[in-house]
Structure formats: structure tokens, C-alpha cells
Amino acid sequence: MSSQFMPEEGTSDYEELKTNPDKALLKRFTSQLLTVLGISLIEILSTHSSDEIYLGKRDSPDQWTSDTKPLEAFKRFGKKLEEIEDRITRRNNDEELKNRVGPVNMPYTLLYPTSKEGLTGQGIPNSVSI
Secondary structure: OEOOOOOOOOOHHHHHHHHOHHHHHHHHEOOHHHHHHHHHHHHHHHOEOOOOOEOOOOOOHHHHOOOHHHHHHHHHHHHHHHHHHHHHHHHHHOOOOOOOOOOOOOOOOOOOOOOOOEOOOOOOEOOOOO
């Protein structure tokens, strides 16, 4: 990661970049400590906890409301999300579709509505608080 822009032509930093590129580039990178802190923060904020509640799910739907219309609509919404996840899985497994896994052979999972615990790259939390 870089904490500064590359130097512009005509500046003393640009001259240093031309004469000693290694030193000039190393001055622009963030310190190892700040890099580790930044990556650690991203990992912590991206990790799903074991009690995560995902979009279309409730930990206790009967306590949310007793009105049948919203409960039925919520169930339909949850079913629709399950269908979307199934569709994503089918498309990932369909070898006739292009660009489904990419050069690293990793399937698309970013918009899976649910996830397992941990850093998975999938799952849409019901709410986010930082």
C-alpha cells in the first residue's frame, strides 16, 4: 500500500525516482505496522460470527410481529433468496457459461444470501454495525 501519490515530473521527488527508484518507492509505502493493522481491520470487519443473521432470516420470527401479512411476505422473500442462491450455484456449476470461475478456478459466491462462520466472501448480513 502506498501512502502518497507518485511524484510529478519536475519535482525533487521525481528526480529522486529517476536516480534512485528503490529508495523513492520505499519512502512511499506505508510502514509494515500500518499495513498489518489495515489488513487486520479488513479481516475482522469481513468475518462472519457464529450467530450472524442473514438477509431474509430472523432468529425468532414469531417475536417480530404477529401480523400474518408481513410474516407471509417475509417467508416469500426468504424463499426468493434461497432460489437466488440455488441459481448462483447452478450457474457456477454450468461449464457452458463463460467467466463463472475465472483463472483461479474460484466460483462466484459474493451475493450468496447465506454463509458459514468465518471469512468466506459470501453472505449478506441482515444488518451491519461498525
